[in-house]
Amino acid sequence: MKLKDILEGAEFESGNNLEDVEIKGIAYNSQKVEAGYLFVAIEGFKTDGHKYIASAIENGASAIVLQKEVEGIPAEMPVIKVSNSREMLAKLACSFCGDPSSKLNLIGITGTNGKTTTTYLTRAIFEEIGHKVGIIGTIGNLIGNKVVDTNTTTPESLELQESFCSMIDNEVDTAVMEVSSHALDLNRVDYSDFKVGVFTNLSVDHLDYHKTIDNYLEAKKKLFYRTSEFNVINGDDPYGQKIIDEIKSLETPLLIYGIDSEEYDLYATDIVMKPEGVSYKMHTPMGSINIELNIPGLFSVYNSLAAASIAYASAYSGRVKLTLKDIKSGLEKLSGVKGRFEVVPTGKDFSVIIDFAHTPDALEKVLKSIKEFAKGRIVALFGAGGDRDSSKRAPMGEIAAKYADFCVVTSDNPRTEDPAKIIEDVLAGVKREGGEYVAIVDRREAIEYAVKNAKPDDIILLAGKGHETYLILGETKHHFDEREIVREALLKI
Numbered sequence: 001m002k003l004k005d006i007l008e009g010a011e012f013e014s015g016n017n018l019e020d021v022e023i024k025g026i027a028y029n030s031q032k033v034e035a036g037y038l039f040v041a042i043e044g045f046k047t048d049g050h051k052y053i054a055s056a057i058e059n060g061a062s063a064i065v066l067q068k069e070v071e072g073i074p075a076e077m078p079v080i081k082v083s084n085s086r087e088m089l090a091k092l093a094c095s096f097c098g099d100p101s102s103k104l105n106l107i108g109i110t111g112t113n114g115k116t117t118t119t120y121l122t123r124a125i126f127e128e129i130g131h132k133v134g135i136i137g138t139i140g141n142l143i144g145n146k147v148v149d150t151n152t153t154t155p156e157s158l159e160l161q162e163s164f165c166s167m168i169d170n171e172v173d174t175a176v177m178e179v180s181s182h183a184l185d186l187n188r189v190d191y192s193d194f195k196v197g198v199f200t201n202l203s204v205d206h207l208d209y210h211k212t213i214d215n216y217l218e219a220k221k222k223l224f225y226r227t228s229e230f231n232v233i234n235g236d237d238p239y240g241q242k243i244i245d246e247i248k249s250l251e252t253p254l255l256i257y258g259i260d261s262e263e264y265d266l267y268a269t270d271i272v273m274k275p276e277g278v279s280y281k282m283h284t285p286m287g288s289i290n291i292e293l294n295i296p297g298l299f300s301v302y303n304s305l306a307a308a309s310i311a312y313a314s315a316y317s318g319r320v321k322l323t324l325k326d327i328k329s330g331l332e333k334l335s336g337v338k339g340r341f342e343v344v345p346t347g348k349d350f351s352v353i354i355d356f357a358h359t360p361d362a363l364e365k366v367l368k369s370i371k372e373f374a375k376g377r378i379v380a381l382f383g384a385g386g387d388r389d390s391s392k393r394a395p396m397g398e399i400a401a402k403y404a405d406f407c408v409v410t411s412d413n414p415r416t417e418d419p420a421k422i423i424e425d426v427l428a429g430v431k432r433e434g435g436e437y438v439a440i441v442d443r444r445e446a447i448e449y450a451v452k453n454a455k456p457d458d459i460i461l462l463a464g465k466g467h468e469t470y471l472i473l474g475e476t477k478h479h480f481d482e483r484e485i486v487r488e489a490l491l492k493i
């Protein structure tokens with residue numbers, strides 16, 4: 001492709017030698033540059049892509065995008081100087097891939113908790129009415145039936161645009177994606193053509209990156225200025241209300257969902273919590289219907305209301321044809337989402353649940369949900385990730401001590417931090433609340449301890465790792481599947 005063509009409409013500070021340059025591909029990592037590639041130098045958090053321009057040229061780069069002056073670039077090399085390389089990467093990736101998201105019903109879901117679950121519930125509804133759905137998110141990217149592993153919840157713009165393109169090639173028409181606050185802040189979703197934007201909730205997380213909750217909210221809010229057909233907001237969340245106040249004057253119409261008010265566009269009544277799911281009456285502009293979900297917890301009511309709102313928005317915009325019964329049968333077909341309130345069979349008189357709660361809010365929600373049907377003790381086994389927001393550690397300890405009968409405090413991806421120090425931070429909260437606990441650094445030993453000491457009717461919650469089948473120690477990922485570990489621990493008792 002001609003560089004001039006992919007640069008059409010792009011703004012840049014200066015550009016030289018741009019005539020007749022052919023581009024075979026784009027890379028923002030010098031190690032991925034091949035002959036004829038355009039290299040985009042990004043100033044990162046760990047290193048600076050500008051340092052690798054020479055090595056990109058050695059690997060065959062035919063043009064460079066940069067954000068600051070770099071010495072030693074051959075005079076004949078095509079160079080484009082921009083004010084923000086990440087934004088330019090998104091623009092170039094979008095043009096190079098032929099603006100694929102404009103051809104998709106692209107739905108973006110943001111919020112601290114519930115994004116992954118809501119993407120799967122949404123897919124279930126759209127599949128029910130015969131659409132082919134792609135997912136981009138924490139568990140991986142699903143393009144048709146192909147699963148692509150990912151490092152981050154929302155990929156870098158280049159990989160994102162490539163995924164959209166691959167969806168089009170595989171006749172996917174609907175893409176449901178998780179949009180993280182990092183992605184909104186770091187231009188990963190610039191030039192993504194969102195039809196619907198969704199806000200689930202906001203609570204403490206990622207403050208290592210955003211510093212304040214207000215900055216975190218600002219990042220999340222950006223999504224709702226980029227949507228063309230509908231914004232869908234949880235009206236029960238205080239930050240949701242702030243967003244509603246701010247965006248209600250936008251041209252993009254707004255749908256509000258929640259439980260607390262019958263004024264919302266979609267709301268729930270008659271909620272009944274059960275160990276194996278939750279049932280409720282869903283009220284929508286299309287009428288009311290009873291729903292029986294297979295994922296327990298009050299948060300499942302919220303997530304399914306969000307999914308139903310998305311489906312309704314797409315029907316209203318004329319993108320899909322659907323009835324209330326389609327929404328019901330889609331939602332009810334989903335048997336669960338890996339690592340979200342996942343019950344591990346024990347064959348014993350106690351239960352084990354694996355859940356991805358890794359924030360104070362999620363931990364509180366999941367423990368409260370378990371309390372609704374627990375007959376015996378609740379044992380919470382959890383830790384907190386290293387090299388991540390440390391302000392959530394003590395509050396997680398406090399919440400676990402408050403809602404569980406016993407805490408097993410252990411490691412959760414310590415990364416490059418000292419696991420014992422992270423546990424100390426968590427224990428500060430447990431102790432403040434006066435909770436009973438044991439601290440065991442090795443997560444496998446901790447699980448074995450919980451299983452070995454289980455009493456009849458106990459519910460053991462393994463929180464924080466959810467779908468993950470690894471443990472990150474230092475910079476290395478070790479295989480670690482809690483389902484396997486529970487099975488092995490059961491054999492030992």
Ligand SMILES: CC(=O)N[C@H]1[C@@H](OP(=O)(O)OP(=O)(O)OC[C@H]2O[C@@H](n3ccc(=O)[nH]c3=O)[C@H](O)[C@@H]2O)O[C@H](CO)[C@@H](O)[C@@H]1O[C@H](C)C(=O)N[C@@H](C)C(=O)N[C@H](CCC(=O)O)C(=O)O
Nearest residue numbers: 028029030042044045046047049052152153154156180182
């Ligand atoms: C803080 C953050 O988000 N960092 C992301 C960012 O890294 P960075 O820009 O700091 O990159 P860097 O390592 O400093 O390198 C700078 C540049 O030099 C380049 N380079 C580097 C080495 C080399 O030899 N040659 C070369 O060209 C790199 O390719 C890069 O372009 O860009 C990278 C490429 O896209 C990401 O992989 C990386 O995510 C890291 C892995 C990460 O942990 N991110 C987390 C915090 C994250 O994004 N989380 C969110 C939220 C999760 C949720 O709420 O669900 C997510 O979306 O997953």
Ligand SMILES: Nc1ncnc2c1ncn2[C@@H]1O[C@H](COP(=O)(O)OP(=O)(O)OP(=O)(O)O)[C@@H](O)[C@H]1O
Nearest residue numbers: 112113114115116117138299340355356357362366
């Ligand atoms: N709507 C919700 N509100 C609060 N907590 C929720 C909600 N939905 C799920 N949870 C809890 O949060 C955990 C994570 O849920 P999920 O993976 O759907 O969220 P996420 O937003 O994708 O998280 P991440 O940011 O890590 O990708 C669940 O395992 C559950 O404990």
Ligand SMILES: N[C@H](CCC[C@H](N)C(=O)O)C(=O)O
Nearest residue numbers: 358384385388412413464465
């Ligand atoms: N999306 C979350 C995942 C956290 C999962 C938990 N197991 C941890 O490692 O802290 C994050 O990037 O903070």
Ligand SMILES: [Mg+2]
Nearest residue numbers: 115116138178
């Ligand atoms: Mg997720």
